[in-house]
Structure formats: C-alpha cells, structure tokens
Amino acid sequence: xxxxxxxxxxxxxxxxxxxxxxxxxxxxxxxxxxxxxxxxxxxxxxxxxxxxxxxxxxxxxxxxxxxxxxxxxxxxxxxxxxxxxxxxxxxxxxxxxxxxxxxxxxxxxxxxxxxxxxxxxxxxxxxxxxxxxxxxxxxxxxxxxxxxxxxxxxxxxxxxxxxxxxxxxxxxxxxxxxxxxxxxxxxxxxxxxxxxxxxxxxxxxxxxxxxxxxxxxxxxxxxxxxxxxxxxxxxxxxxxxxxxxxxxxxxxxxxxxxxxxxxxxxxxxxxxxxxxxxxxxxxxxxxxxxxxxxxxxxxxxxxxxxxxxxxxxxxxxxxxxxxxxxxxxxxxxxxxxxxxxxxxxxxxxxxxxxx
Amino acid sequence: xxxxxxxxxxxxxxxxxxxxxxxxxxxxxxxxxxxxxxxxxxxxxxxxxxxxxxxxxxxxxxxxxxxxxxxxxxxxxxxxxxxxxxxxxxxxxxxxxxxxxxxxxxxxxxxxxxxxxxxxxxxxxxxxxxxxxxxxxxxxxxxxxxxxxxxxxxxxxxxxxxxxxxxxxxxxxxxxxxxxxxxxxxxxxxxxxxxxxxxxxxxxxxxxxxxxxxxxxxxxxxxxxxxxxxxxxxxxxxxxxxxxxxxxxxxxxxxxxxxxxxxxxxxxxxxxxxxxxxxxxxxxxxxxxxxxxxxxxxxxxxxxxxxxxxxxxxxxxxxxxxxxxxxxxxxxxxxxxxxxxxxxxxxxxxxxxxx
Numbered sequence: 001x002x003x004x005x006x007x008x009x010x011x012x013x014x015x016x017x018x019x020x021x022x023x024x025x026x027x028x029x030x031x032x033x034x035x036x037x038x039x040x041x042x043x044x045x046x047x048x049x050x051x052x053x054x055x056x057x058x059x060x061x062x063x064x065x066x067x068x069x070x071x072x073x074x075x076x077x078x079x080x081x082x083x084x085x086x087x088x089x090x091x092x093x094x095x096x097x098x099x100x101x102x103x104x105x106x107x108x109x110x111x112x113x114x115x116x117x118x119x120x121x122x123x124x125x126x127x128x129x130x131x132x133x134x135x136x137x138x139x140x141x142x143x144x145x146x147x148x149x150x151x152x153x154x155x156x157x158x159x160x161x162x163x164x165x166x167x168x169x170x171x172x173x174x175x176x177x178x179x180x181x182x183x184x185x186x187x188x189x190x191x192x193x194x195x196x197x198x199x200x201x202x203x204x205x206x207x208x209x210x211x212x213x214x215x216x217x218x219x220x221x222x223x224x225x226x227x228x229x230x231x232x233x234x235x236x237x238x239x240x241x242x243x244x245x246x247x248x249x250x251x252x253x254x255x256x257x258x259x260x261x262x263x264x265x266x267x268x269x270x271x272x273x274x275x276x277x278x279x280x281x282x283x284x285x286x287x288x289x290x291x292x293x294x295x296x297x298x299x300x301x302x303x304x305x306x307x308x309x310x311x312x313x314x315x316x317x318x319x320x321x322x323x324x325x326x327x328x329x330x331x332x333x334x335x336x337x338x339x340x341x342x343x344x345x346x347x348x349x350x351x352x353x354x355x
Numbered sequence: 356x357x358x359x360x361x362x363x364x365x366x367x368x369x370x371x372x373x374x375x376x377x378x379x380x381x382x383x384x385x386x387x388x389x390x391x392x393x394x395x396x397x398x399x400x401x402x403x404x405x406x407x408x409x410x411x412x413x414x415x416x417x418x419x420x421x422x423x424x425x426x427x428x429x430x431x432x433x434x435x436x437x438x439x440x441x442x443x444x445x446x447x448x449x450x451x452x453x454x455x456x457x458x459x460x461x462x463x464x465x466x467x468x469x470x471x472x473x474x475x476x477x478x479x480x481x482x483x484x485x486x487x488x489x490x491x492x493x494x495x496x497x498x499x500x501x502x503x504x505x506x507x508x509x510x511x512x513x514x515x516x517x518x519x520x521x522x523x524x525x526x527x528x529x530x531x532x533x534x535x536x537x538x539x540x541x542x543x544x545x546x547x548x549x550x551x552x553x554x555x556x557x558x559x560x561x562x563x564x565x566x567x568x569x570x571x572x573x574x575x576x577x578x579x580x581x582x583x584x585x586x587x588x589x590x591x592x593x594x595x596x597x598x599x600x601x602x603x604x605x606x607x608x609x610x611x612x613x614x615x616x617x618x619x620x621x622x623x624x625x626x627x628x629x630x631x632x633x634x635x636x637x638x639x640x641x642x643x644x645x646x647x648x649x650x651x652x653x654x655x656x657x658x659x660x661x662x663x664x665x666x667x668x669x670x671x672x673x674x675x676x677x678x679x680x681x682x683x684x685x686x687x688x689x690x691x692x693x694x695x696x697x698x699x700x701x702x703x704x705x706x707x708x709x710x
Contacts, residue, residue: 010447010710044652066653086620086653087609089669092365111610114668142654143610143618254442255466255498263498265441269684270709273628297399297680298421298441298709299497313469314444325652329624330685332707352687354625354653355365 004342006335011252011316012266014327014334018343020246021051021228028210028227029058035214040064040083042205042225045325047350048334049077051228062105064205064223068096069353071106077349081105083133083203085170085223087115087143093355094118098126107131109170111144116158123163131167132158133203138184140174148188155197168201168220175208175237178215189218208237231324232283233276242283242320247328249282249319251300253311262290262311264300266319270330271295274323282319287311292319359697361690366607366671367621369682369689373698375601376406376583383565383582384413390569395419395438397560397580400680402705403689404432406583417460419560419578423451424708426461432704436460438488438558440525440578442470442498448710449473453481462486464525466499471513478518486522487513488558493539495529503543510552523556523575530563530592533570544573563592586679587638588631597638597675602683604637604674606655608666617645617666619655621674625685626650629678638675642666647674 006015032039041055042064052063052074062081065071071082081104088097088108100106101123110116110132123130134154137144145151151169159166169188173181185202192199204216205223207230213222226234229247234240249270255263271281273295281292281300287307294301304310311317321327328334329351336343361370387394396410397419407418407429417436420426426437436459443452443463455461456478465471465487478485489509492499500506506524514521524543528536540557547554559571560578562585568577581589584602589595604625610618626636628650636647636655642662649656659665666672676682683689684706691698 010445012709087618089607089609089620090365111612112668115609137612141616141649142612142651142656144612146613252444254444254470257466257492257497257499258501261496263442265444265709268627268629268681269707272623273630273681274623275628294496296497297684301497313467326623326628329652330707330709352624352685354367354620354685 006250006337006340006342007316009250009335009342011250012270013250014331015248015250016229016334016336016346017246018336018338020244024228024230024244024246025055025058028224029060031211032213032222033059037213037219038221040203040221040223041228042066042085042223043070043074043350045225046228046328047348048346049074049349050346052077052079061221067353067355068093068100069355070350071100072096073350073353075100075104079104084108085205087111088119089115094122097130098122098128101126101128101130107133107167109133109135110154111135111137113154113157116154116164117161120161120163130164132164133167133170133201134158136169136171136185136188138171138173138181139177140172142172144171148191151188152191152195152197155192156195159197166197168199168203170203172205173209175206178209178212182216185216185218207234207239211239226324229324229328232278232320232322242285245320247321247324247334249321249327251317251319253313253315253317256310256313260303260305262302262304264302264317265298266300267298268295269297270327271300271319271321272323272326272330274326276322278322282321285318285320287317361605361692361695361697362671364605364690364697366605367625368605369686370603370605371584371689371691371701372601373691373693375599379583379585379599379601380410380413383579384415386566387568387577388414392568392574393576395558395576395578396583397421397440397578398425398429398705400580401583401683402703403701404429404704405701407432407434416576422708422710423448423455424710425705426455427451428705428708430455430459434459439463440560442466443474444470449477452485453477453483456481456483456485462488462522464488464490465509466490466492468509468512471509471516471519475516475518485519487519488522488525488556489513491524491526491540491543493526493528493536494532495527497527499526503546506543507546507550507552510547511550514552521552523554523558525558527560528564530561533564533567537571540571540573562589562594566594581679584679584683587633587675587677597640600675602676602679602689604676604682606672606674608668608670608672611665611668615658615660617657617659619657619672620653621655622653623650624652625682626655626674626676627678627681627685629681631677633677637677640673640675642672
C-alpha cells in the first residue's frame with residue numbers, strides 16, 4: 001500500500017492527512033500545557049485507537065467518551081483514564097461501566113439524583129467508587145442542572161452517598177458565550193465553597209472556544225473533540241483555516257447533466273445532512289465557487305453557476321465537510337495519508353457504537 | 356434470543372417490525388402485480404440480504420442498487436438481476452461491474468457519452484454486454500439528459516456501440532409531478548420511435564408516488580425503496596400511516612433538566628440530521644406532542660412544552676424517524692421483532708458500502 005497515491009483510492013473516500021493531524025494535536029497540546037489546563041480530548045470525532053493513544057502520548061490526562069462502546073474499545077486499546085460525558089442510564093450500561101471501572105479509571109457525569117443514585121448503587125455492588133462531575137447547563141439548553149443551587153444540592157447528595165464521590169463540575173458551554181459561562185460557573189463554585197464542597201475538577205468542552213480556555217480562570221480541564229480533524233464549521237468559528245482540515249472526502253464527478261450542474265458521488269450517506277448553519281454541504285477545494293446545494297443519499301448536487309471553471313465527468317474533487325465527526329462515523333475505516341501517499345487504512349474501531 | 360422482549364434491548368436501537376415489513380412488501384407486490392408493472396425494489400433502504408430475497412420471492416423481477424458494494428453483497432446473497440441506478444465511473448468500478456455481469460444479470464444507467472463509452476469498452480474487454488437505460492431528468496434536477504433530443508442521441512450511440520445495448524429509459528421523478536413526468540417521457544418515447552429505437556423498459560422510481568405508478572401508462576417497471584420500512588416522510592406524502600412504519604428507533608430519556616425539556620440518547624449519530632422538510636427530527640409515538648427540536652451527535656433535545664404528559668428519566672420512547680434509509684445505514688444490525696418479541700438480530704450487510 002506504501003506506493004499508493006491518494007489518486008488511486010476509489011471514491012467516495014474519507015482521507016485523513018496524518019501530518020495535519022499531528023500538527024493539530026501538537027498545537028493544542030502545547031497550548032494546554034502552557035496554560036496548565038489538563039487536556040482530555042473527546043474521541044467521538046475520530047473513534048480511532050491510534051489517535052487516542054497519540055493524544056495521550058502528547059500529554060492528555062485521559063480521554064472523553066460519549067458512549068460505553070467507545071470507552072470499551074479505547075480501554076482495550078490501552079487508554080487508562082476515561083470520562084463519560086453522557087448520562088449513563090439503565091442496568092446494562094451501569095454493569096458495563098462498572099466492569100470498565102475495575103480495569104481503568106472511569107469517571108462520569110450527572111445532572112439528576114436518579115442517575116447519581118443508580119450509579120452509586122451499581123458502584124457499591126461492584127465494589128468500586130466512581131467520581132461524578134455535576135453537569136451544568138450554562139445556556140446550551142441540553143443536559144445539566146439549571147442553577148448554582150441545584151448544583152450544590154446534587155453535589156451534596158453525591159458527596160454523602162456510598163459508591164460515588166463528588167469530583168467537580170462539567171460544562172459544555174454554548175460557543176462564543178465565554179462571559180456567561182464564567183459568571184454561571186463562578187457562582188456555582190462560590191456556592192459549593194460555602195457548603196464546604198470542593199470542585200477539584202472544572203471540565204469545559206468544545207473546540208470552537210478551546211484557545212480561549214484560559215479566559216475561564218477556574219478551568220482545570222478541557223475536552224475538545226473536533227480539533228484533531230477540524231472542519232468547515234471549526235474554521236468558520238475562527239480556529240485555524242481550511243488548510244488545517246485533516247479529514248476530507250474525495251469524490252468523483254459522475255454526471256454533468258447541465259452547464260451549471262455537476263453530480264458527485266458523495267451524498268448524505270457520505271457527507272451527512274449536518275448543515276451546522278451553512279447554506280450548503282461542504283467546500284470543494286478545487287472549485288471553491290461551486291456549491292454543494294443539495295444532497296440525496298448517494299448524489300451530491302453541485303451548482304456551478306458561480307464557478308468559472310467547471311469539472312468534467314470522471315474528475316476527482318476534495319471536499320472539506322461541514323462537520324467532521326458525523327462523517328467519520330459513517331466509515332469503517334479512513335485512509336491515512338502523508339505527503340499525498342496513502343500510508344495505511346485505519347479502522348474507525350468505535351464507529352457506530354451508539355450504546 | 357427468542358424470549359427477549361423489545362424492552363430488553365439496550366438503547367438507542369433500530370427495531371424493525373417484521374410483520375409490518377411483510378405487510379408493506381405484500382401490499383406493493385399485489386399492486387404492481389395487478390397493474391402489470393414490474394417491481395424492482397431499491398434496496399438502499401434496508402441493505403439486508405434476507406429482505407432482498409423476500410422481495411424477489413414476492414414477485415420482484417430483481418433489485419435496484421445504488422452502489423457496487425451493495426450489488427456485490429446482494430449477488431453473494433443469491434440475487435440474480437440487479438440494476439445499478441448510479442452512474443458507474445472509473446476503472447475500479449467498471450471492473451467490479453463486469454465481474455458481477457459474468458455471474459448475474461447486470462444493467463446500468465447513463466446520462467452521458469462518457470459513461471456509456473467507458474462502459475462499452477469495459478464490457479467489450481470483459482466479453483459481456485450491459486443493457487443501458489438512458490437516465491432522464493424530468494425536473495428533479497439531479498442526473499439525467501435534459502431533453503428528448505438528448506435522450507435519442509444517447510440511445511442511438513448506445514445502440515451502435517459494441518458491449519452495450521439500449522434498454523430504454525430510467526427516471527427518478529420529482530414527487531407529485533406525475534403530469535410533468537408523463538409529458539416528458541411521452542415526448543422522448545415518441546422521438547425514439549421516430550428514430551427506430553425501442554424502449555423496452557421505462558423504469559420509474561420512488562415510494563411517495565408508487566401507488567400512482569399506473570397513471571404513467573408507459574411505465575414497465577417501478578423502483579420503490581422506502582416502502583419496505585416507510586417513515587415519517589412517506590406517511591406525510593400520503594402512503595400509509597404511522598402504523599405502517601416498520602423501522603423505529605427505541606431511545607431512553609437520560610435527563611429532564613427542566614420542566615419542558617427532556618434529553619434522549621438518540622442524536623444525529625442515530626437519527627441523522629435529515630429533516631426532509633420537517634421542522635423537527637421524528638415522531639415520538641408515546642408523546643406525540645413532544646418535539647425533537649434539536650440533535651447533537653448523541654443527544655436528542657426534546658421540547659415538552661406542548662406535551663401534557665412528560666416522560667421521566669429512564670423511560671423508553673419509540674421514534675418514527677423522518678427518513679428511514681439514512682438511519683438504517685448507521686447500524687451494523689437491526690433488531691427484527693414480531694408481536695413485541697425480538698426474533699433475531701439482522702445484519703445490515705451492505706451498510707456503509709459507499710463505493
């Protein structure tokens with residue numbers, strides 16, 4: 001495979017530039033090292049064992065997983081410290097979490113007494129102790145306690161229950177709302193302190209604001225995910241440029257039915273329908289003024305009206321997707337390339353493990 | 356596994372009701388039999404070998420595939436007649452198509468001389484002959500020749516080239532535009548006749564208009580895909596009701612952070628971001644007034660403001676997705692159920708085979 005060029009890969013294909021991956025990982029590792037904030041990458045973006053290992057080699061304290069299936073694959077791959085940032089609900093998942101906790105350091109999050117109490121029971125029965133972070137909703141409108149008072153009440157309950165320990169706070173803040181996040185968390189930390197509780201960890205997430213992590217002076221840990229690959233949304237948020245995007249989709253023009261229309265072999269089963277606020281479905285690097293205006297499952301419909309150059313049938317194009325994480329989740333493997341050569345095919349070992 | 360109830364499956368999980376599948380398949384088979392239109396189901400929806408076989412057992416003349424990987428899996432599974440409705444471009448794919456054509460009956464489509472000529476060369480070299488349908492764009496704005504004149508010119512070229520034969524016309528019409536499709540195709544058929552060319556096959560696609568197939572009096576074949584599972588979009592188009600939807604996603608409520616908000620463990624990596632025109636991401640059968648207003652990768656954010664009943668943490672809900680085809684493509688297997696019991700886990704054997 002070492003002699004294979006990117007041009008020899010059949011399409012549509014996810015191609016990961018390993019040099020860009022390394023650059024993106026190092027840039028982040030250097031920043032968090034300098035700012036003395038622990039780095040705990042979210043591996044939902046790549047779901048690849050060797051990349052998790054590399055993140056730890058470069059200084060990450062451990063990784064973040066959203067799903068137990070991901071955590072099991074990464075534990076098997078040698079990762080020894082995993083934070084689960086999705087609420088673990090139900091006996092089958094609690095059993096699997098406890099089995100992992102006997103092998104490696106596992107911690108988890110909660111925004112409810114239901115989840116905290118069930119976790120405590122399962123941990124007690126298994127003879128382990130799970131550190132729980134209280135998830136805070138500082139405005140994202142997803143999971144999380146809604147106020148400092150709720151955070152304190154839940155933290156107290158955790159601190160007083162066998163099988164679990166209170167580790168601190170966890171937040172996935174809304175992009176660009178650093179000031180609001182700071183005010184919310186500062187209030188919760190003060191309230192915890194008044195109650196005699198210490199938040200050893202304040203874990204913050206997200207790639208878009210990752211290089212502002214130090215502006216949240218109480219941050220002890222950050223959980224960026226997409227930074228390893230970057231994508232159109234991340235560059236639009238001001239982190240890096242299109243040249244830093246490491247995951248790209250190579251596609252072929254299969255039809256030119258009209259002067260201003262091309263059809264490519266990458267549709268929603270390759271690029272996904274995630275718009276992430278964009279009016280179209282990714283950037284075609286060779287034809288930046290061509291617009292992927294619509295996706296069917298296997299067809300990408302490209303409007304060439306604004307593009308002075310028009311591709312011919314059979315031509316290959318390179319697409320930066322809007323959202324890398326959901327694209328990589330569609331493929332059993334990605335092609336790792338360096339200097340335009342295919343170095344190896346890399347299994348996306350935790351792909352599709354939604355349970 | 357025979358004693359397992361749907362309630363024993365961990366979530367999120369794709370569950371396929373085998374009784375509804377059988378009912379949906381039979382209803383279509385009966386209709387097309389009565390109307391004397393050949394049925395050639397598009398298997399991109401289910402990607403499951405046993406369902407392709409059942410479709411053929413019930414009278415389908417063969418199947419439709421979009422990707423060669425799908426066709427290879429289905430040929431291995433015993434399907435002996437496959438139409439490829441996606442333009443086959445490039446040497447690797449042409450070689451695979453010819454290898455298949457030596458084993459089973461393969462036909463294909465084209466809207467360009469480039470694709471037709473390359474196919475002819477590859478077929479000649481392989482010593483086979485491929486029947487080609489000329490794809491027509493009757494207003495969908497995807498692939499397809501743009502006029503009757505173009506259709507005739509391409510058909511003539513195919514008819515006069517070794518390795519390929521002209522089989523007729525293929526169209527994936529825009530939903531609800533039966534009159535426009537009829538006018539377009541009628542004109543092309545008349546023009547072909549004047550040129551001494553016969554379109555043995557006129558192959559029409561799509562589930563939304565499938566029970567209007569007989570209104571296109573020249574139709575010889577129909578290629579519905581989604582009808583096997585149905586989904587929210589298909590029922591909204593007037594084909595069946597939510598009770599006919601056979602693929603559902605079972606999810607668990609993992610958080611109730613606020614009075615009017617629930618978080619479920621099905622996000623865009625389970626339901627996909629395909630809106631298909633809907634303002635939200637599927638129907639929760641137990642809480643029809645709850646709205647899945649936003650998806651993150653693993654979180655479904657549910658607005659309960661209009662729902663008088665509110666689910667508790669740990670409760671399971673059943674979701675009819677907007678678009679079944681892209682959901683089934685995310686999972687390596689689905690759970691086949693009958694009468695609420697899990698009958699078997701069925702591999703989605705052609706999942707993710709985008710090349």
